Amino acid sequence: MLSRVADNLYWFSRYIRRAENTARLVGVSGQLQLDLPRSARFAWRPLVETVGAADAFAKLYPDSADSASEADVVRFLLVDPGNPLSLRGSVRNAREILRTIRDTLPQEVWEAVNDIHLYIDEHGERGLGRRYRLDFINHVIDGCLRVSGLLTANVSRDVGYQFLRLGTALEQADMTTRIIDAGSSGLLRARSGEDEEAFRAMQWMSVLRSLAAYQMYRRHVRQRVTPELALRFLLQNDQFPRSVLFCLSRGITILPSMPSRDAVGASLKRVLDLVRKADPVKLAKGDPRPFMDQLQRGFGSLHDTIHEAYFRT
Amino acid sequence: MDWGKYRSSSWDELIQADGRPRPAARPLVEYLAGLSGRELAERQVAADVAARVMGVTFTVYTEGRNVDRTLPFDLIPRVIERREWERTEAGLRQRIRALNLFIGDIYGEQKIVRDKVFPGALLKESVNFRKQCVGVKPPLGVWAHICGSDLVRDAAGTLYALEDNLRIPSGVSYMLENRLVAKRVFPELFETSTILPVDAYPSQLYDTLAALSPRPGDTPVIALLTPGIYNSAYFEHCYLAQSMGIELVEGGDLFVDDDDCTYMRTVYGPQRVDVIYRRVDDLFIDPEVFHPESVLGVKGLIRSWRAGKVALANAPGAGVADDKVVFAYVPKMIRYYLGEDAILPNVPSYLCSEKKDRDYVLAHIHELVVKPANESGGYGMLIGPRATKRQHEQFRKLVLANPRNYMAQPTLSLSTAPIITDQGPQPRHLDLRPFVLSGRDIHVTTGGLTRVAMKRNSLVVNSSQGGGAKDTWIVDLDEVA
Numbered sequence: 001m002l003s004r005v006a007d008n009l010y011w012f013s014r015y016i017r018r019a020e021n022t023a024r025l026v027g028v029s030g031q032l033q034l035d036l037p038r039s040a041r042f043a044w045r046p047l048v049e050t051v052g053a054a055d056a057f058a059k060l061y062p063d064s065a066d067s068a069s070e071a072d073v074v075r076f077l078l079v080d081p082g083n084p085l086s087l088r089g090s091v092r093n094a095r096e097i098l099r100t101i102r103d104t105l106p107q108e109v110w111e112a113v114n115d116i117h118l119y120i121d122e123h124g125e126r127g128l129g130r131r132y133r134l135d136f137i138n139h140v141i142d143g144c145l146r147v148s149g150l151l152t153a154n155v156s157r158d159v160g161y162q163f164l165r166l167g168t169a170l171e172q173a174d175m176t177t178r179i180i181d182a183g184s185s186g187l188l189r190a191r192s193g194e195d196e197e198a199f200r201a202m203q204w205m206s207v208l209r210s211l212a213a214y215q216m217y218r219r220h221v222r223q224r225v226t227p228e229l230a231l232r233f234l235l236q237n238d239q240f241p242r243s244v245l246f247c248l249s250r251g252i253t254i255l256p257s258m259p260s261r262d263a264v265g266a267s268l269k270r271v272l273d274l275v276r277k278a279d280p281v282k283l284a285k286g287d288p289r290p291f292m293d294q295l296q297r298g299f300g301s302l303h304d305t306i307h308e309a310y311f312r313t
Numbered sequence: 314m315d316w317g318k319y320r321s322s323s324w325d326e327l328i329q330a331d332g333r334p335r336p337a338a339r340p341l342v343e344y345l346a347g348l349s350g351r352e353l354a355e356r357q358v359a360a361d362v363a364a365r366v367m368g369v370t371f372t373v374y375t376e377g378r379n380v381d382r383t384l385p386f387d388l389i390p391r392v393i394e395r396r397e398w399e400r401t402e403a404g405l406r407q408r409i410r411a412l413n414l415f416i417g418d419i420y421g422e423q424k425i426v427r428d429k430v431f432p433g434a435l436l437k438e439s440v441n442f443r444k445q446c447v448g449v450k451p452p453l454g455v456w457a458h459i460c461g462s463d464l465v466r467d468a469a470g471t472l473y474a475l476e477d478n479l480r481i482p483s484g485v486s487y488m489l490e491n492r493l494v495a496k497r498v499f500p501e502l503f504e505t506s507t508i509l510p511v512d513a514y515p516s517q518l519y520d521t522l523a524a525l526s527p528r529p530g531d532t533p534v535i536a537l538l539t540p541g542i543y544n545s546a547y548f549e550h551c552y553l554a555q556s557m558g559i560e561l562v563e564g565g566d567l568f569v570d571d572d573d574c575t576y577m578r579t580v581y582g583p584q585r586v587d588v589i590y591r592r593v594d595d596l597f598i599d600p601e602v603f604h605p606e607s608v609l610g611v612k613g614l615i616r617s618w619r620a621g622k623v624a625l626a627n628a629p630g631a632g633v634a635d636d637k638v639v640f641a642y643v644p645k646m647i648r649y650y651l652g653e654d655a656i657l658p659n660v661p662s663y664l665c666s667e668k669k670d671r672d673y674v675l676a677h678i679h680e681l682v683v684k685p686a687n688e689s690g691g692y693g694m695l696i697g698p699r700a701t702k703r704q705h706e707q708f709r710k711l712v713l714a715n716p717r718n719y720m721a722q723p724t725l726s727l728s729t730a731p732i733i734t735d736q737g738p739q740p741r742h743l744d745l746r747p748f749v750l751s752g753r754d755i756h757v758t759t760g761g762l763t764r765v766a767m768k769r770n771s772l773v774v775n776s777s778q779g780g781g782a783k784d785t786w787i788v789d790l791d792e793v794a
Contacts, residue, residue: 002566003578099542103555159580259581310580 006163007311008101013151013167015094016113020144021175022051022087025182025210026077027137030130032206033070040199044073046185050178051077051085071128078136079124087140088120106154109147116143162257165250166306173247174299176211176234177292183207184288204230211242227284235278244295248272261309264302271298314345314353314738319731321740324470326391326730337394337788340506344499345389345738356498357388357733363494384487385781387732390495391743391763395509395789401464401472401747402757404657407647409460409749412477412634414650416456419633420446430649431642435666438717439633440687441480443595445602446630449619452525453752457634458626459518459590460749461485464761465660466728473660473725474643475744479627479635481592485514485748486549487782488762489556495784507789509759514748515556518590521752522559525624526587533587536560536577538567540593540609545777550592560586564593569613573620588624589614595629637720638664638686661723665716674712674721678705681721683712696772698724727772730783732765742766744774745785760785 025047033042045068048057053076060082061072079088095117102110119139127136148168155161183203205225208214217225217233220240237243251268258264274295283291319328327338334342345353364386393401418425419436426433436442461482463475492511496503519535526533539550541563554561562577567586569575576583591598597607599614617623633639641662644655663670663681674681683695695708712719729740747761763783764774774780 001580002560002562003580004563004566006580099547103551103561163580313578313580313582 001159001163003311003313005101005104006160007307008097009104009160009163010167010306010311012094012097012101012105013164014171015090015097016144016147017168017171018085018175019087019090019094019116020141021172021179021210022077022085022090023137023140023144024212025050025179026074026087027134027141028206028210030070030074030133031209032202035202037195039195042070043185044068044070046182047073047077049185050182052178053083053085056083056085074133075128078128079120088124091116091120091140104160106150108154109150112143112147112150116140116147119143157257159258162254163310165254166258169247169250169254170299170303170306172242173244174296176242176244176247177295177299179207179210180231180234181289181292183210184292200227201225208234213240213242216240228280231284231288232280235275235280245272245275248275259310261305263305264309267302267305271295271302274298314348314350314733316342316346316738319738319740321729323468323726323740323742324466324728325740326393326466326728326743327389328731335392335394337786337790338392341390341392341502341786344502353388353733360386360388360494360498363497364490384776385767385779386491386494387741387765387767387781387783388495388498389731389733389738390499390784390786391730391745391765392786392788393760395787395791397472398760398787401657404474404655405462405747405749405757406755407651407653407656408462408474408477408643409457409751409755411643411647411650412460412479413455413457413751415646416479416628416631416634417450417454418650420449420456420630425646425649428649430645432666435638435717436633439636439639441595441630441632441636443630443633445615445619446628449628449630451628452527452621452624455525455751456628456631458521458525458628458751460751461746462749464657464745464747465725468726468728470728471658474657475660475722476637476640477635477643478746480632481594481627482746482748483546483549483592484746484762484764484776485758486552488748488758488760488785489514489552491762491782491784506786509787509789511759511785513756514758515553517750517756518553519557519559521750521756522557522588522590522624522626524752525626527621527624528587531587534560534577534585535588535590536562536567536586538562538564538589538591538593538598538611540564540597544592546592553590559590562586562589564607564609564611567611567614569611569617573613573617573622575611575614575617575623586623588626590626595632598625598629636686637662637684638666638717641720660725663721665712665719665721670721671712671716674719675709678708678721680724682724683708683719683721686718686720696724699772724772730763730765732767732781732783739769741769742772742774743783760787 029047036042048054057076060076060080061068064072076083077086080086083089095113098110098113123136126132151164204227205214208217208230211234213234220237221229221233223229233240234243236245238245238249240246248268248271255265278291327334327342329335364383415425425431457479459482461478461484464472465475466472488511522535523533537550537554537559539547539561550561560577566577567575575586577586593609596603598610599612600607600610601612602615615629618625641664644659647653647655663674665671665674679697681697685693695704727742727744729742731738732741743763743765745761745763748758750756763785764780765783766772766774767779767781
């Protein structure tokens with residue numbers, strides 16, 4: 001397996017997973033907004049931070065700052081050419097990468113990615129408005145899942161496949177913390193104190209939904225949604241495939257099928273320890289965001305170690 | 314489909330001058346005659362969709378972005394009878410044997426120059442002669458492992474060799490894909506006629522490359538070196554690498570170590586490479602030896618090749634015989650090296666370096682096709698009968714300024730075959746590019762890639778200039794009950 005190809009496989013799966021999570025986040029946020037009573041206001045701006053694109057946003061919409069409008073944020077996250085981290089940008093990156101490794105993956109994967117790309121080009125503008133947004137988003141999510149399905153069903157379990165899995169796992173762990181981050185930033189601005197607790201529950205339900213986790217949460221936790229329980233589920237559940245713990249544990253199971261590099265295992269275990277030792281009760285009481293940032297830094301250094309160990313030979 | 318009004322002003326591959334189909338094409342022509350315009354249009358749409366879905370594209374770089382274009386594909390196959398093809402195939406085998414002996418001789422003792430069969434002066438001015446190759450003895454004595462020869466037929470029906478592409482000929486993937494499309498669209502015909510298959514090519518190419526390995530015995534590590542996604546033939550590079558199961562590499566994936574061996578950068582660490590099917594031009598292949606600024610190549614690759622640690626196909630320097638002036642000497646080479654007469658005639662050629670020929674060219678420039686020695690893709694040439702007086706004058710000056718760089722050929726009225734148009738079947742000019750593999754054995758593709766000018770009366774079939782393709786059928790009449 002060429003280092004360049006491994007690098008591209010890893011990033012290809014990251015971008016596909018990122019696109020899917022971005023689509024979900026925007027879709028669920030729009031739904032939440034519809035459910036809100038008139039006394040509450042939905043803050044769109046924190047979604048921009050989710051994808052780590054605050055600077056690009058400020059450049060494109062210098063006037064909107066804190067009170068960013070739904071239209072601006074949705075456009076920015078979905079299709080804005082000025083945002084390299086938009087849904088369209090992620091799909092385009094995935095496609096450009098795939099062009100260079102077309103010989104490695106089955107032809108259908110190229111067709112599937114090309115379909116999403118063409119679909120976004122054709123329907124992206126129309127998909128911004130509330131009327132068609134959900135259709136648009138669901139179509140893109142389906143497309144991304146089709147790619148994941150093709151990879152799972154049709155790709156040989158060689159070392160290249162391990163890089164695909166590693167990319168997906170790391171991207172999902174990262175996106176999960178980012179969506180928790182956004183959920184903790186007070187998406188909802190209650191206009192009176194008594195609504196606040198009810199809103200917090202709605203908000204965490206929305207976070208769970210953004211991660212396709214709501215139904216699984218209900219089945220596993222069997223209690224109404226509270227910040228502590230939602231956080232525990234998304235960080236530490238060992239059976240839900242988008243929880244941080246699950247993704248990192250999967251990383252541990254992947255490593256033995258890859259060329260052995262001690263630094264990668266060590267880096268992975270460090271961040272896994274952080275997750276295991278986290279106390280959701282304490283996090284929910286205070287502000288969970290610094291911890292999410294700490295995890296993201298851990299993922300960053302894990303990525304650097306992987307890059308150094310496998311892609312820069 | 315109505316053949317009633319179909320008439321070609323040239324030799325037609327499917328329909329005789331009397332309007333009746335040629336014997337090998339009869340089942341096809343009758344089948345097409347039975348289809349309504351709508352059925353035909355449906356099949357053309359199906360073919361276009363199939364081509365797009367299969368991703369048959371070539372890349373055009375325009376306005377700062379690369380666009381994948383689908384090669385226009387015409388449904389109606391070009392048909393050649395098996396017995397005629399066998400003669401052609403024998404001619405191609407003979408040609409490539411002589412060409413490989415010639416290249417080896419040129420970089421070796423140069424007997425052909427000493428014996429005054431080939432003028433040494435031509436070498437001095439050849440832009441494709443590589444002094445770095447002098448004295449190298451590549452495995453099996455083969456330099457041009459993959460050759461794409463362009464064949465054309467004139468109005469009298471004679472098939473000629475027009476040129477031999479010995480550097481990095483492309484197009485074979487379209488030949489293979491065209492057949493898949495044709496099978497999807499005309500399954501009935503494949504059941505009732507004996508159309509010889511074309512799909513042996515990837516395994517023959519693999520065997521040809523594997524035989525060059527400097528480490529016989531082990532399973533060789535083979536890679537296809539591509540200039541990358543911006544190259545117009547990138548689709549083909551992927552396609553071939555995939556169908557042979559070999560690595561597709563870019564220059565940055567390879568390096569040559571102090572032991573002169575060539576290695577790939579892999580996730581396991583460096584892995585030695587035995588054979589490289591390179592689709593990067595000579596001059597970009599090694600910045601240590603050629604263009605120092607090239608980022609497409611691999612530093613030290615020529616050193617590794619000269620040391621016999623890695624095999625390159627085609628060998629660097631093979632292009633010395635891929636020169637439109639050298640081309641004119643191929644019949645003499647066949648006689649000199651093989652003691653045989655050429656089976657496949659050359660298109661008659663006038664060499665501007667020879668005074669007699671040059672005078673003829675200058676006097677008859679309005680009837681001739683004048684070509685520079687080392688251009689490909691149909692660039693930089695003059696089609697006399699289609700050009701203006703001013704262009705004639707301009708080319709006379711070019712020829713006089715650098716006679717070695719020009720040769721001329723009579724303007725052949727290329728043969729035609731029908732393509733589907735809104736006005737029914739219409740004749741279009743075409744050529745044929747068979748691919749010839751040389752290693753331990755010689756393999757010739759069954760037919761080859763038929764390139765067709767999609768514009769009426771146009772003689773230019775290159776894909777970069779709006780040409781399209783057809784499936785090519787070698788039909789065995791003896792098998793028909």
